Amino acid sequence: MHVIELFIRALDQFPDKPVLIGEFGTITYSQLYRMMIRNMANFSQNSIQANDRVVIYALNGPEFLAAYFALSYIGAIPVTIGPKSTIAEIQKMCASIDTYKIVVDQTGYHVLRKHLSGYSVTLITADIGTKSWGKVKPPSSAEYGQIRFTSGTTGQVKPVLLSQKNLTWRLEHPGTHCLSEDVFVCCIPFTYRIIKVLLAIGMGATIISMKTFAIKTLLAYLERYQITWLWGTPGIYQILIEGIDRIQVFRGLRGASSLGSYLSPRTQELFQNKFGCNIYQNYGLAEAMDSTEMPADQIPILGSAGKIRHGVEIDFCNIQDEQGEIFLRGPNVMMGYLYGEQISDSGIENGWLRTGDLGYIDKNGYLYITGRNKVIINVDGLKVTPYEIESVLYQLPGVSYAEVIGKTDALRGEIPVAYIKLDKHATLSKTDVKRHCMERLSLYKVPRQIEFIENITLKDNGKFNQRSYL
Structure with a gap:
């Protein structure tokens, strides 16, 4: 499946349903679609075409998603980077994949135009317009889906090339953490959680986006909307434990997902005891996103990342003291690292990705992460x-x-x-x-x-x- 097919499927079922809510207001699926169409024309006028690698430099909001889908439709490859990346970091990332094309929201437009001479910097239009557009079909031959960057633990920027399959496979087995009636609040940049964002859109759910994380803003959203899921990181949950006394605001949630790094059992237990809301830890990395899930109708097991998802395989090597280095294989494993025109499959052998993480699976099939092989x-x-x-x-x-x-x-x-x-x-x-x-x-x-x-x-x-x- 192509990401545009994923979007169109939800559009057909929920045209007038909110897809995004934030400080910009409410955007429906049909409005986001019209914004995508307008940006397709906008990008084409600025010489963006099929197979171009185009950096998206934008905060959470409709501009990010409209640009992402517009680039995907015309056959370009969206390149997602952190919205707080410095000029030097942007230049380094662009150089690593041989691109000079960037699309940017209003927040960063003038800064990039001033400091990135020689680059093609295009402003993402936030105009929805009123014209009704016919349905479009995605490029049938598109295989490449997205490029994102990871430094892992080495500090060296590595461009991860993801396929369309990598981005859409979760829709085949969505699990229990994403239903069409769910309302998610995303406390972290879309660029780091794109597979969850795409799954939510594919299911016809609603996402409340925060451009930057702030307790005051989160509390306002929790009190105003019927939010069912919270997307955060261990650090964010620790801040919430210490900074929020109004514990009742979390009572209506189905749960919270912990992403990005290891969630300590203590933080998990403190949050759950204080707010009465379960945190479900997911295991994944930029090269193999969303590898595990703990069923939402089950009380989370402290310290566990859940069970391996349907379709994903796991193996362990160099086992010592009942733990070993984790290897993964499945539809979520990246195509490789993209350097210039070359795709490197470094770290992948016969489809198995060497993660560098250490862990074990208990007798009931639950995965526990115990460390990082490279962080020794x-x-x-x-x-x-x-x-x-x-x-x-x-x-x-x-x-x-x-x-x-x-x-x-x-x-x-x-x-x-x-x-x-x-x-x-x-x-x-x-x-x-x-x-x-x-x-x-x-x-x-x-x-x-x-x-x-x-x-x-x-x-x-x-x-x-x-x-x-x-």
């Missing part, structure tokens, strides 16, 4: 996973949030450093934390440096921003 702290040649230390830190009463990273050390190579946010009334000292760890960890795993932080700082994708504390 090398202490005097001894290997330490941040996850193991974080799990111990969360056992200490008073610890609200914990993140462990490796820091270069002249004597030991690397040392574990723990960043900890305490509960409001906690009185823990660094000595208390170190003593707790020494009782439960080998000495080389005990954090050599402990830092208490007052606020959790997140990147635009909702993940913990380590650099802000270094």
Whole structure:
């Protein structure tokens, strides 16, 4: 299935139903369709054509989706990037895939025009118009669906090439987390959650989009609309635990999805106990999105990412202590990394993607993520996973949030450093934390440096921003 077919199918069934709600107002499926048509003409006039790689630089809203569908229809390849990417980052990403074409919303238009001389920068039109348009058919030969970027844990930007199948396969088995009557609120940029956005649209659901995450805005939406699902990250859920006292606003939700990074059992339990709303953790990565799901009619198992989705296969290699490196195969696995005109299948062998994540499946078929093979702290040649230390830190009463990273050390190579946010009334000292760890960890795993932080700082994708504390 092509993403345009996905959209048209929902349009036929729900033409006057809201597809997007936000500070821009309410946009129906038919209005988004008309906006797509107008942008197809707009892009064609600006020399955007089939097979072009075109960067979308836009905040959550109808402009992002209209541009995404318009580019897909004319046979161009949408390239999605973070809406807070710097000029230098945009230039680096464009260079890696040999493109100079960018479509942008009003927010960033003048900035890009000023700083990106030599690039083709086209303003996405937000005009819906009143003309009724006939139905269009998607390009029948289109295979490429989208390019998105990931740096994983290496810090090196990698362009991930996704097929149309990668983007639409979930519609064949939507699971229990997306129904046509659902109303989702998206707290993170669409570019990082595109498969969930496309699934919601394909099912005829409604998405309430936040251009930037803010507790005040979220509360207003929860009180005004009958929201059924919340899309967030572990960092966002931790902020909500600490920043919201009106617990009744979450009572009407069917659930919340945790995306992007590991959700600690403590954060999951605190959120569920405080708000009476279950958090369901999904496992996936840019190269293989949405690999697992916990049924929405089931109480989530703390620490588990759920069961492998229908059609996806999982295997483990280099098993030690009952855990191994995760390999995935299925319709969600990327086509490869796109460098210039070359597609690299690095990390894929016989269809199996080497994820770099560590984990295991219990006797009931539930997946648990225990660490990242590439995020190993090398202490005097001894290997330490941040996850193991974080799990111990969360056992200490008073610890609200914990993140462990490796820091270069002249004597030991690397040392574990723990960043900890305490509960409001906690009185823990660094000595208390170190003593707790020494009782439960080998000495080389005990954090050599402990830092208490007052606020959790997140990147635009909702993940913990380590650099802000270094």
